[in-house]
Amino acid sequence: MRSMLKTLFIIEKTNKKNIFACLIVALCIIGMVVYANSTELGNPIKEKSSESLPVKVAMNKFQIVDASEYGDGSDIYKNIVKQYYTYPKQGMALKTEQPELFVDTAIELTELRKQAFEMENYNLVAGNLPSKIENEMDSSYYKYLKKHSLELSFGSLSFYPFLAFLFSVVGSVWFVLICIYSSNIMIEDFRHISIIKGYPIAFSKYVLAKCMTSMSIVVIFIIELIICSLPLIYFKGLGQASYPVAVFNGDVMIYPIYKYIAVSIIYMIVLAIFAILLSVILNVLLKNVYLTIFVQVMLVVLPILFPGLIELIPFNPFNYVNFPSVLNGESLNLATPVALNSNAGLLYLCISIGLLMAIIKWVLSTGKLQKI
Known part of the structure; x- marks a missing residue:
C-alpha cells in the first residue's frame, strides 16, 4: 500500500493538470494580494x-x-x-x-x-x-x-484579516472547484479494469490510494493559499489573529480570526474528501467526466433553485457546501428562513462521507464492478 501511494504521488506530482492547477492557484492568490494592497481593501x-x-x-x-x-x-x-x-x-x-x-x-x-x-x-x-x-x-x-475595549482598525486588510477574507471567497466555490478537479479521478482506471486488476494489491485499496493521493494535492492547494498570501505581511503587517469576527452558528456569536480560519480549513478538507468520493461513485455509474460534473453541480444548485428543500431536508449535505454563506447566516434571508448550523453541517458531511465509503466498498467487493 505504501509503495502504491508513493508511486501514485510521483505520478500526480508530475501530472500536467496538477502543475497547471497549482500555477493558477498561485497566480490568483498573488493577484488578490496585489488587488487588496492597491485598492486598500477593507479600509x-x-x-x-x-x-x-x-x-x-x-x-x-x-x-x-x-x-x-x-x-x-x-x-x-x-x-x-x-x-x-x-x-x-x-x-x-x-x-x-x-x-x-x-x-x-x-x-x-x-x-x-x-x-x-x-x-x-x-x-x-x-x-x-x-x-x-x-x-x-x-x-x-x-x-x-x-x-472588550478593542481598537477598531482604520487601515486596510493585514495578513490575518486577509486570510479570513480569502477563505470566505474561496470557500464559496471550493466544493465545485474540487468536483471539477476530481471529476476524472477513476475514468481511465474503469476503462482498463483488466490492467488495474494486475496490481499486487486489492482494487479497493488502489481506489483508496487514488483518493488519498488526490487529497494530498488538495492539501497542497490549501497550503498554497496561505503561502501566496505571505507578501501581504511585508505591505500591511500580520494584524491580530485574535481580532473578532461575527458569525452565525445557530446563533450569532463572535469567533477570533484564527478560529474562523481553522473552521474554514476543516470545512475545506471535509468538503474535498466528500467531493472526491462522490466523483469516484459517479465515475463508476456514469463513466463520463462531463456527466459527473453535471450531476455534482446540479446537486449543489438544487437547494439554491428550490430553497424550500433546505427546510424540508435540513440534513442534506449539499446545504452546507457553501460554508461561508452558512457562517454569514444567509439562509435566514430566504423566503422561508432556515437557521443552518455549521457544526451540524460538518456532522452531516462526515456521515455522508462514511456512507459514500461504505457504498464504494460494497461496489468494489461484491462483483458489481464487472457489470458496469
Whole structure:
C-alpha cells in the first residue's frame, strides 16, 4: 500500500493538470494580494463612504415632511432620516481616527435598524437596508469591541484579516472547484479494469490510494493559499489573529480570526474528501467526466433553485457546501428562513462521507464492478 501511494504521488506530482492547477492557484492568490494592497481593501473609510447611499435612496421613497420628533412624518420615515444622519458622525470619527466614537455611532445605527424592522411600511425600504441577520451580526461585533475595549482598525486588510477574507471567497466555490478537479479521478482506471486488476494489491485499496493521493494535492492547494498570501505581511503587517469576527452558528456569536480560519480549513478538507468520493461513485455509474460534473453541480444548485428543500431536508449535505454563506447566516434571508448550523453541517458531511465509503466498498467487493 505504501509503495502504491508513493508511486501514485510521483505520478500526480508530475501530472500536467496538477502543475497547471497549482500555477493558477498561485497566480490568483498573488493577484488578490496585489488587488487588496492597491485598492486598500477593507479600509473602513472607503467602505462606509458608500453605505449611506442606499439609506438616502430609501429616504427618497417618502414625501419630504417634518421628520422631527413631533413632526407629521411617519415613524419609519423619521427612523430612516435618523439613520441617514448617523453616517456623517461615523465618517467624521473615521477621518479623525476616533474609534470609540465610531463604535458608539455604529451601535446607535444598529439599534435604529432594529427598531425599523418592527415599524409599519418597513417593507417599502427593506431592499435598501441590511437584513435582520446582517444587522444582528453588526450589532454583536460592535458591542463586543466596546465591551472588550478593542481598537477598531482604520487601515486596510493585514495578513490575518486577509486570510479570513480569502477563505470566505474561496470557500464559496471550493466544493465545485474540487468536483471539477476530481471529476476524472477513476475514468481511465474503469476503462482498463483488466490492467488495474494486475496490481499486487486489492482494487479497493488502489481506489483508496487514488483518493488519498488526490487529497494530498488538495492539501497542497490549501497550503498554497496561505503561502501566496505571505507578501501581504511585508505591505500591511500580520494584524491580530485574535481580532473578532461575527458569525452565525445557530446563533450569532463572535469567533477570533484564527478560529474562523481553522473552521474554514476543516470545512475545506471535509468538503474535498466528500467531493472526491462522490466523483469516484459517479465515475463508476456514469463513466463520463462531463456527466459527473453535471450531476455534482446540479446537486449543489438544487437547494439554491428550490430553497424550500433546505427546510424540508435540513440534513442534506449539499446545504452546507457553501460554508461561508452558512457562517454569514444567509439562509435566514430566504423566503422561508432556515437557521443552518455549521457544526451540524460538518456532522452531516462526515456521515455522508462514511456512507459514500461504505457504498464504494460494497461496489468494489461484491462483483458489481464487472457489470458496469
